Amino acid sequence: MTHPLLLNLSDLVCGYQGHKVVQQINLHLNAGDIGCLLGPSGCGKTTTLRAIAGFEPVQDGEIQLAGEVISRAGFTLAPEKRHIGMVFQDYALFPHLTVAENIAFGIRQHPRRKRITAELLELVKLAPLAQRYPHELSGGQQQRVALARALAPEPQLLLLDEPFSNLDVELRRKLSHEVREILKARGTSAVLVTHDQEEAFAVSDHVGVFRNGRLEQWDTPYNLYHEPLTPFVASFVGQGYFIRGQLLSPETVQTELGAIQGNRAYTCPIGSTVEVLLRPDDIVYMPHSTLKATITGKTFLGASTLYRLQLPTGSPLEAIFPSHIDHLPGEQVGIGVAAEHLVVFPAQGEGTLQPDPACSGVRRYSEDS
Structure with missing residues (x-):
């Protein structure tokens, strides 16, 4: 089922004092969906979020919410008139107000204030703590209060700026799933900013990967991992290494690991030099294989072990091998390649990876997928 378009960024350009921080950003989010802006520090994702919130002016392009232009060059609708909620990185709770009073702060004049507050307390599982103060709560509980407070006015769109950055790893993982469930239960559309891809994938329906102020790909988590459109997206999302090869046929690449055949055709010229992305799950343990690799390191993950390898x-x-397979650094192991879903990019100069429209896979890429 396709939901109506809610948020649309068209050729968005933002910056400061003539410096363009983000350039030509195009993305859209449907009602009820959760989007994420993902990328390394300084890539422009927070500036984009602040522009959506109305905190940063737009130099070019425009932002539409539910069909209404809320930002364009020379015009910025005030943040309080945008029907957008915000959850800040530090939660920004009022220390002198109880949990219930914090949640109700934005709807103090609402005739159903008590009922809405009670419903949100139940939704975020904090009803027993309604009369406590922020300093009496854990970090995760404070985060849920901030979320409930932002949801109380029933915004058209909720923005979350690094909402889990102050929490430990295990709590971040738990709360990211909880937040998704809460937003989906309310049917609330949201955009969050993070540099953590695991967090982005856990929460979001669509993820935008930013690099140097540009949006490299806006897509589903599945497509970002399996159908990266640029080498940067391929290397930033998930683990993996590129090895050089030569295209033998539209589906086959000759590499130092032998001929690798994929399940789709590439339009690079036959014989051209390419870079092949191999992720840990593409390399399988084959003790009797003539293809050997030296173990340079290992990380025990419980059910499996991540091995760092070096080819001759x-x-x-x-x-990634099953954890009952136990080898030590310095040992040689037999390996094989099981990479039917082959990701290939053209090689343009030694060590340089550049996307080339003339050399691309047959991709199942769609913003509406």
């Missing part, structure tokens, strides 16, 4: 040519790889 010096090329690095990573592989």
Whole structure:
């Protein structure tokens, strides 16, 4: 089922004092969906979020919410008139107000204030703590209060700026799933900013990968991982290494690991030099294989072990083997390649990876998928 378009960014340009922080950003979010702006520090994702909130002016392009232009060059609708909620990184709770009073702060004049507050307390599982103060809560509980407070006015769109950054890893993982469930239960559309891809994938329906102020790809988590449109997206999302190869046919690449055949065709010229992305799950343990790699390190993950490998040519790889397979660094192991879903990019100069429209896979890429 396709929901109506809610948020639309068209050729968005933002910056400061003539410096363009983000350039030509195009993305859209349907009603009820959760989007994420993902990327390394300084890539422009927070500036984009602040522009959506109305905190930053737009130099070019425009932002539409539910069909209404809320920002364009020379015009910025005031943040309080945008019907947008915000959850800040530090939660910004009022220390002198109880949990219930914090949640109700934005709807003090609402005739159903008590009922809405009670419903949200139940939704975020804090009803027993309604009369406590913020300093009496854990970090995770404070985060849920901030979320409930932002949801109380029933915004058309909720923005979350690094909402889990102050929490430990295990609590971040738990709360990211909880937040998704809460937003979906309310049917609330949201955009969050993070640099943590696990967090982005856990919460979001669509993720935008930013690099140097540009949006490299806006897509589903599945497509970002399996159908990266640029080498940067391929290397930033998930683990993996590129190895060099030569295209033997539209589906087959000759590499130092042998001929690897994929399940889709590439339009690069036959014989051209390419870079093949190999992720840890593409490399399998084959003790009797003639193809050997040296273990340079390992990380025990419980049900599996991540091995860092080096091929005879010096090329690095990573592989995930079942945890009962136990080898030590320095040992050689037999490996094989199981990479039917092959991701290939053209090689343009030694060590340089550039996307090329003339050389691309047959991709199942759609913003509406």
